[in-house]
Structure formats: C-alpha cells, structure tokens
Amino acid sequence: MSVIRLGLAQVEASFGDQEQQNLVRALDLVRQAGERDVDLLAFAENFPGPFTDANRYEVAEPMARAAREHGVAVAYGTSLPDPDRPGSFNITTVVVDDRGEERGAYRRTHPVGPYIYRDSPEWNFDYVAADDFPVIDMPWGKLGISICSEVHLPEVTRILALRGAEVVLYPSGLLIDELGYTEAWQTLVHARAIENHLYTATLVNLMSRSVAEQFAGESFESSGPGLTRGIGMVASPEGILARSPEPGILVAELDLERTRYLRRTTEELIVPAPYRTIPGHLDWRRPELYGTLLEAAREAAPSARQG
Structure with a gap:
C-alpha cells in the first residue's frame, strides 16, 4: 500500500460533567471514518480525554474496539500517568491499528511542565514532559507525532524524519485560531513537510463559544454551529x-511513494522541474558540523528562558 487515506477528526470537545461525551463522539467518528474508507483517523490533542486528574475514564479499550470493528487505524489523544512521577500525567497520542492493536504512543516532550495544563476547570492535571521520540511502524509505513506547539521546534520533526517517519501528525489543543496563530501555525506545519520530505497534518479541538470564554475571558467570533474555528490541514x-x-x-x-521518490532523488536543473520542491536534500546534511548547534543551544538556553 503506497497510497493511504488520512482523516482528521476536528470535533467539539466537552469539559466538566459533559467530558465523557467526547468518547461517544470519538467512537461515532471512527464509524464514519470506516464508511469513508479512511486508513488512519487522527484526533486532536488529548481528545477524547480525560482532560483532568479528577475525572478519569477509560478510553483505550473502547477506542481499540471501535478501530477493530470499523477497520480504521486511529491516533487518539489522552493523558496517561507518568511512570516515574506518581500523580502526574503525560499528554499522549496513542496509535492503534485497524485490528485494534496498539502500535505505539508518543508522550509530549516540550515544553517542560506545568505549561498550560494546570488550574483550569476544563484542563487540569500535573503535566510532565517525556523524553522519547518514537517512530511507529504501521502496515503502510512509519508514523511520527509531534504535539501542538512543538511544531515550533524543527528538531522534533527532524529527529522523527531521520528515524524514518513518512507521516507526522501535529494534534493541537485549543484556541489556535482565536489566539491569532493559524497562519503561522499552518506555515510551520507545511515547512516541516518541505524540509523533511514527508506528509504533515494538524487539527485542533473545537469548543463552544461559552467554553472558550471560560478559558480566555473574552468573546470570540464563532464558526459552524457556534464553535471556535478549526485549523485542519x-x-x-x-x-x-x-x-x-x-x-x-x-x-x-497521501502517496507515500511520491515522498520516497523525493527522498532518494538527486536534484537536476530540468525546466520545467518534475517536482515542486528540491528533492534529496536530506543527503546534503553534514552531521560532523552540528556539534556547534548543541554547544550554541547549551550556551543560549539560560538567556533564552530569561527572555
């Protein structure tokens, strides 16, 4: 299989005593994806949840069962207990295949906590950053994940690409458009595709305007059925x-053979060019020079954090 159908499930997220409705919506979307012959369905950051440490509910078994029943691989968001910090959680995207078997999971690595995950009634737990960059083997190729604002860190996607990732998902949390980030966000997502010769995709949780106001304390223009706007791309x-x-x-x-061709092809000056980006540039890399990058990063990190 060199061509796969990727689906992005951009859907309203509920919070508080309605939070478990997220799982109901997620299961129905897996059904819809099966009817549309989707090979991989991706959900936004932390969807279908849980979003708090006070309201825990089981999502792994129902999501795996739905994937198996409808023949759709699923990348869903959740919060998982941190194995080294009792009472703390990792923001996680879990990937199950179309047989309902877990293929792997990515636990968010940047930034260090608590970031934005504390002291909100809607999204509240002790977030801890993880340290690993797994690439997940799928029947059709290799999948990587980079969560939300990690799209601003090209190092994350480059590591995934060098480990063989052919598709990278950027599931995002909420209020990206309302904060005014969409143009820059989508530009970065596209840039990650260009510089690494892979496919990229991003999406965000949608919310009712009343919930958005609870997060940000101001009114927003709404779209669709009274929801915040998505960034699906x-x-x-x-x-x-x-x-x-x-x-x-x-x-x-997604035609994976096309990106494989771009990775293995050497650029030629042919007019018109048979490609719309410079191919083969990953082979230009000179790793022996990049120790300087690490040295500069160590020197700059303290001052950068101080602003």
Whole structure:
C-alpha cells in the first residue's frame, strides 16, 4: 500500500460533567471514518480525554474496539500517568491499528511542565514532559507525532524524519485560531513537510463559544454551529492537500511513494522541474558540523528562558 487515506477528526470537545461525551463522539467518528474508507483517523490533542486528574475514564479499550470493528487505524489523544512521577500525567497520542492493536504512543516532550495544563476547570492535571521520540511502524509505513506547539521546534520533526517517519501528525489543543496563530501555525506545519520530505497534518479541538470564554475571558467570533474555528490541514512537500476550519472529518490521500521518490532523488536543473520542491536534500546534511548547534543551544538556553 503506497497510497493511504488520512482523516482528521476536528470535533467539539466537552469539559466538566459533559467530558465523557467526547468518547461517544470519538467512537461515532471512527464509524464514519470506516464508511469513508479512511486508513488512519487522527484526533486532536488529548481528545477524547480525560482532560483532568479528577475525572478519569477509560478510553483505550473502547477506542481499540471501535478501530477493530470499523477497520480504521486511529491516533487518539489522552493523558496517561507518568511512570516515574506518581500523580502526574503525560499528554499522549496513542496509535492503534485497524485490528485494534496498539502500535505505539508518543508522550509530549516540550515544553517542560506545568505549561498550560494546570488550574483550569476544563484542563487540569500535573503535566510532565517525556523524553522519547518514537517512530511507529504501521502496515503502510512509519508514523511520527509531534504535539501542538512543538511544531515550533524543527528538531522534533527532524529527529522523527531521520528515524524514518513518512507521516507526522501535529494534534493541537485549543484556541489556535482565536489566539491569532493559524497562519503561522499552518506555515510551520507545511515547512516541516518541505524540509523533511514527508506528509504533515494538524487539527485542533473545537469548543463552544461559552467554553472558550471560560478559558480566555473574552468573546470570540464563532464558526459552524457556534464553535471556535478549526485549523485542519494536510500538507505534502509539494503543496497543501486539504484545509478546512469546519467541524467534521477532513480527508486527504497521501502517496507515500511520491515522498520516497523525493527522498532518494538527486536534484537536476530540468525546466520545467518534475517536482515542486528540491528533492534529496536530506543527503546534503553534514552531521560532523552540528556539534556547534548543541554547544550554541547549551550556551543560549539560560538567556533564552530569561527572555
């Protein structure tokens, strides 16, 4: 299989005593994805939850069962207990295949906690950053994940690419559009595709305007059925494949053989070029020079944190 159908499930997230409705919505979206012949369905950061340490509920078994029943691989968001810090949690995306078997999981690595995950009634637990960058083997290829604002850190995606990732998902949390980040965010997601010769995709949890006001203390323009706007987008190294701010499942076809071709091909000056980006540039890398990057990062980190 060299062509896969990727679906992005951009959907309303509920909080508080309605939070478990997220799981109901997620299971129905897996069903819909199966009806649309989606190979991999991705959910936004931490969806379907849980979003707090006070309201825990089981999502792994129902999501695996739905994936198996409808024949759809799923990358869903949750918070998992940190194995080294009792009472703390990792922001996690779990990947199960179309047989309902867990293939792997990525626990968010940046930034260090507590970041934005404390002291809100909607999203509240002791977040701890993890330290690993797994690449997940799928039947069709290799999948990487980088969560939310990690898109601003090119090192994360480059590590995944060098480990063989062919598709990288950027599930995001909330209020990206309302904060004014969408243009820069989508530009970065596309840039990660170009510089690493892979497919990238991003999406965000949608919320009712009343919930958004609880987070940010001000009114927002709403879209769709009274919801905040989405940032759903799928990109290739050669262009944007799909984009929508609306709720629902955004679907795009990814031709993995095309990105494999771009990785193994040497650029030639052919007019018109048979590609829309410079191919083969990962082979230009000179790792022996990059110790300087680590040295500069160590020297700059304290002053950068101080602002």
